[in-house]
Amino acid sequence: MTLSDIQSPLLRISALTKRFGGFTALHNVSVDIRPGERFGLIGPNGSGKTTLINCISGAFRTEPGTILFCDEDITLLQPHVRTRRGIARSFQIPRPFRSMTVAENLMVALDFAAHEHVSVTQRRDTMMSILNQMGLGSKANVSATQLSQVELRKMELARAMATHPKLLISDEAMAGLSSSEVDEVLDLLLSLASRDITIIMIEHIMQAVMRFSERVMCLDAGRIIAIGTPSEVMADQRVQEAYLGT
Amino acid sequence: MKRNGVAFWSGAAVFLAAVFAMTQVVGNQYPFFAGYVILQFIALAVAWSILGGYAGYVNFGTSAFFGVGVYTSVFLVSAFGAPLPLQILTGAAVGALMGFALGLLTLRMQGIYFSIATIALTIIIETTITNWRYVGGAAGIQIQRPAVTAPFDSYVQMLFFVQALLVVLAVAISRYIQNSWIGRGLQALRDDELAAECTGVPTLRLKLIACVISGALMCAVGAPAAMYLQYADPGSAFNLNYSVTTLAMSLIGGTAHWSGPIIGAIVLGTTQQFLTVTISSEVNVLVLGVMLVLFVVGAPEGIIGLVRKLRGNRKEGEA
Numbered sequence: 306m307t308l309s310d311i312q313s314p315l316l317r318i319s320a321l322t323k324r325f326g327g328f329t330a331l332h333n334v335s336v337d338i339r340p341g342e343r344f345g346l347i348g349p350n351g352s353g354k355t356t357l358i359n360c361i362s363g364a365f366r367t368e369p370g371t372i373l374f375c376d377e378d379i380t381l382l383q384p385h386v387r388t389r390r391g392i393a394r395s396f397q398i399p400r401p402f403r404s405m406t407v408a409e410n411l412m413v414a415l416d417f418a419a420h421e422h423v424s425v426t427q428r429r430d431t432m433m434s435i436l437n438q439m440g441l442g443s444k445a446n447v448s449a450t451q452l453s454q455v456e457l458r459k460m461e462l463a464r465a466m467a468t469h470p471k472l473l474i475s476d477e478a479m480a481g482l483s484s485s486e487v488d489e490v491l492d493l494l495l496s497l498a499s500r501d502i503t504i505i506m507i508e509h510i511m512q513a514v515m516r517f518s519e520r521v522m523c524l525d526a527g528r529i530i531a532i533g534t535p536s537e538v539m540a541d542q543r544v545q546e547a548y549l550g551t
Numbered sequence: 552m553k554r555n556g557v558a559f560w561s562g563a564a565v566f567l568a569a570v571f572a573m574t575q576v577v578g579n580q581y582p583f584f585a586g587y588v589i590l591q592f593i594a595l596a597v598a599w600s601i602l603g604g605y606a607g608y609v610n611f612g613t614s615a616f617f618g619v620g621v622y623t624s625v626f627l628v629s630a631f632g633a634p635l636p637l638q639i640l641t642g643a644a645v646g647a648l649m650g651f652a653l654g655l656l657t658l659r660m661q662g663i664y665f666s667i668a669t670i671a672l673t674i675i676i677e678t679t680i681t682n683w684r685y686v687g688g689a690a691g692i693q694i695q696r697p698a699v700t701a702p703f704d705s706y707v708q709m710l711f712f713v714q715a716l717l718v719v720l721a722v723a724i725s726r727y728i729q730n731s732w733i734g735r736g737l738q739a740l741r742d743d744e745l746a747a748e749c750t751g752v753p754t755l756r757l758k759l760i761a762c763v764i765s766g767a768l769m770c771a772v773g774a775p776a777a778m779y780l781q782y783a784d785p786g787s788a789f790n791l792n793y794s795v796t797t798l799a800m801s802l803i804g805g806t807a808h809w810s811g812p813i814i815g816a817i818v819l820g821t822t823q824q825f826l827t828v829t830i831s832s833e834v835n836v837l838v839l840g841v842m843l844v845l846f847v848v849g850a851p852e853g854i855i856g857l858v859r860k861l862r863g864n865r866k867e868g869e870a
């Protein structure tokens with residue numbers, strides 16, 4: 306047993322179910338995410354990955370089921386309150402603030418989710434240092450509509466980082482990118498993880514999931530079918546069936 | 552930022568001084584009648600733009616708020632003979648309540664659905680007033696103006712000055728919102744509500760603030776109109792023209808900056824007043840339609856957007 310096993314989890318999802326009318330998108334999902342963990346979430350299209358993310362970030366209400374974050378029940382909190390508590394996310398299809406520059410996109414996060422009252426100058430410094438980490442320093446004053454796909458993905462991560470998160474959820478940040486761009490984004494995520502940020506990564510690119518994750522969970526039709534180390538999950542019969550069909 | 556503030560407030564003071572001087576110098580009553588209408592539309596357009604421009608919730612219910620303002624005054628005058636300041640303050644309070652209700656509506660409705668709901672709101676309120684005998688019902692009601700107090704010679708001159716005060720108030724609030732955290736949050740939620748919420752922006756609270764302020768201002772602007780016309784009837788107080796004209800003014804001026812609706816209202820309002828006198832009041836509705844179409848096609852960001860674009864081009868040309 307390692308030290309992290311006895312620590313209380315950062316995020317505890319218990320018996321979470323999400324229905325849309327007669328369709329059950331998530332069925333009795335329970336999982337603990339440890340502080341500092343790099344957690345991969347996989348599953349075929351429509352298996353409920355993004356629904357789970359939407360439940361954690363608060364875009365969807367869950368019924369029944371509870372979500373604990375830092376030992377506090379956040380099940381009924383609005384999304385912006387969860388963001389302020391330290392849950393940040395990126396979107397599968399990037400959702401930048403289109404009327405703003407890259408810098409202004411980040412300033413929204415710093416203005417509204419900053420944990421302490423800091424001066425405007427300090428916030429600008431933080432903004433620039435995040436942009437530089439993400440390799441977007443030269444794009445600060447460019448309109449968000451003029452970014453390339455990979456830059457948009459990075460900006461989404463940068464904006465999420467600007468909310469000063471404890472938990473970062475990356476929803477297919479690498480979808481549609483070239484292999485060199487995938488490596489670029491993956492390196493970014495790994496460098497964030499090395500700074501004690503817990504990361505849940507949803508991804509279809511298996512190579513990336515295998516390289517990134519300490520633990521992987523596979524969903525199929527709203528149920529957890531496997532959870533464990535990447536190699537365990539990949540070797541799992543049901544995971545292979547879910548992906549390749551029987 | 553601070554220097555801008557000084558410039559803004561000096562401008563406002565000069566404007567009010569000019570308006571006041573005009574009431575003391577000009578003897579002809581017509582400029583005040585026409586000027587009142589233009590000022591009224593400036594204030595309405597500025598107020599509309601707080602919700603419709605900054606937050607992107609297109610409100611077709613301007614006439615509902617305006618009409619409720621008118622009828623708040625009608626009720627206060629018939630019941631208690633209330634003075635003008637009380638009429639305006641009560642109008643603002645009622646408008647704030649209505650705005651709050653409208654804000655709750657944004658929880659479930661966005662885009663075109665919200666706009667349709669605001670039209671429905673107008674019809675519901677108009678129907679209610681039409682069937683309320685105490686305030687005149689469908690036939691309308693005559694209102695007696697009290698005697699005018701010094702330093703003004705006529706009641707219309709005083710209303711003209713009061714409306715100028717409301718314009719300054721509306722513009723100051725709108726400018727404050729644009730430059731504050733409220734404005735930045737509204738801009739974010741206009742671009743993408745879910746992304747804003749997930750970036751820490753309390754979207755519902757901001758929408759409620761915008762609705763309450765916009766509603767309170769529009770009702771307050773409507774309140775003196777009862778005294779201005781000395782008559783109120785549901786058909787004119789809730790006329791859809793108020794909604795369409797206000798919206799057109801904001802869009803023609805541009806909603807990206809607080810000065811856009813002012814420019815739009817001055818351009819369109821003056822043109823309309825001019826056409827009403829020289830040709831006919833029907834033509835000004837036609838002109839409004841034509842101008843709106845031209846701007847939507849040629850300059851979707853309004854005059855403000857056009858100017859920014861030209862400036863940007865010139866800068867690029869220099870570089």
